Amino acid sequence: MGNRIRVYVDKNKCIGSTTCIYYAAQTFTLDSEGKSTVVNVDGNDSNKIQEAADSCPINAITIVKDE
Template sequence: MGNKIRVYVDKNKCIGSTTCIYYAAQTFTLDSEGKSTVVNVDGNDINKIQEAVDSCPVGAITIEKDKQ
């Protein structure tokens, strides 16, 4: 029994800086508009994803944690 997480990218805020990809490349990629998008929440561990969230220069990424 662990925590299930959901990761969201606010496309209106995202500037495509790629810092999220630097920290969690298995979780994020850029879409055709050059905006970050989540491709695999299970691609990186929660610590790497949190680093990506914390490094976003415009605060476009959020994590929701569900206790199960």
């Protein structure tokens, strides 16, 4: 079985730039406040989710890998 990941968005830091959605649209969406939120961790492969986190201009996305 592969490693699972947990993905968190720091709502206090998020500026709603949507770069995470560009890279992983099946995982992220904007909430009613225009902040990124995780909707489906299994929506994209982990490489796409990592790209999304790396693209965040203010590093509001954290990925935790479960061993």
